Amino acid sequence: MANIFTNTKVNNEILRMSNGLTSVFIETFCLAGADLAKKQFEKDLMIWFGQRDWVILGMGVEGFDISEIIWNTREFEQQKTFILKVIDSVYTKRNWQYLSYEPNTSFLFEKLNMFKNMIHSFTSENIGNNDWEEGLFEFDGEIMKYDQCEKHKIYKHYQGCVICNNEI
Numbered sequence: 001m002a003n004i005f006t007n008t009k010v011n012n013e014i015l016r017m018s019n020g021l022t023s024v025f026i027e028t029f030c031l032a033g034a035d036l037a038k039k040q041f042e043k044d045l046m047i048w049f050g051q052r053d054w055v056i057l058g059m060g061v062e063g064f065d066i067s068e069i070i071w072n073t074r075e076f077e078q079q080k081t082f083i084l085k086v087i088d089s090v091y092t093k094r095n096w097q098y099l100s101y102e103p104n105t106s107f108l109f110e111k112l113n114m115f116k117n118m119i120h121s122f123t124s125e126n127i128g129n130n131d132w133e134e135g136l137f138e139f140d141g142e143i144m145k146y147d148q149c150e151k152h153k154i155y156k157h158y159q160g161c162v163i164c165n166n167e168i
């Protein structure tokens, strides 16, 4: 089974990743951005990427269209710059010391190159009617927004840490 990543507002390109590789992609992205995120919109983006968790979405549907990211018109350029910075930090294996395995970089970086191009080519005109507030699932009190996993240091979504959840 594969997860599908698309950029339908820009072109017909399809990026496919196996379930295993998708987990590696999301985990390394969340790790790389965890301590880079300083502003609220940056932390919110990290929570959104963490939500691409099979525990919430189900296995095989963690993929997304680039337009589904919680873009907002006001901060779009900063959001895009931040995401590209996080991607570049994945290449430097930022915070991989918290992983219990060693990712296969040839598989990961090949997909990451494609993903980076997708983000690059996405512009503010492609945002559409995406509602920024609706992109994040509500926190229900047990886990608070901006709580970080003690073990992996990444931002948790309302059902925990995507890396811990993948270890189950």
Ligand SMILES: [Zn+2]
Pocket: 149, 150, 151, 152, 153, 161, 162, 163, 164, 165
């Ligand atoms: Zn964790």
